[in-house]
Amino acid sequence: MAYDQEMSDLASDLFRTFAQVExxxxxxxxxVAGRGGAANPDWTRFALEMPPLLxxxxxxxxxxxxxxxxxxxxxxVYVDDVLQWRIVAPHAENGNDLIFLYVRRVRNNLFHGGKFNGRFFDPERSRELLEHxxxxxxxxxxxxxxxxEAYENRSD
Known part of the structure; x- marks a missing residue:
């Protein structure tokens, strides 16, 4: 399988898995209710109520x-009219919350176009982040x- 196809498959797997988890x-x-009553997943409460992942x-x-x-x-980030990449520590309630925030950042970077423009930027690092x-x-x-149970019995 070509490397580009492998990366596309990983990205699809991440989107599918992320959607299933949400x-x-x-x-x-x-x-939780979001803007306009939108149903938003409560990642933080889940992170706080589950045992530590480790x-x-x-x-x-x-x-x-x-x-x-x-x-x-x-x-x-967008600073002084320039797109930049920065290590920004998110505010997290515990270790699980931090890890889930990082996973959501990986998804957001990919979904919102920060890491993909017809090709993957830094493909080896992208592959590692997607897999992890x-x-x-x-x-x-x-x-x-x-x-x-919800994952195994998905329906409407």
């Missing part, structure tokens, strides 16, 4: 979290019985 969050009660994680999850902590995804994000999202589902 669906599971909302249908299991981790939901406590029950396998080697792959430990490696993914360690990578995110050592090499967090940067945030695209998917691993973390799947661990979150597996560690929460209600989330796992």
């Amino acid at each position: 669906y599971c969050l909302k249908v299991t009660g981790y939901c 406590d029950e994680a396998g080697e792959d999850v430990v490696a993914a979290i360690s990578y995110m902590q050592r090499r967090p995804p940067k945030k695209q 994000s998917i691993t973390i999202l799947m661990a979150a589902i597996l560690m929460s019985p209600p989330m796992l």
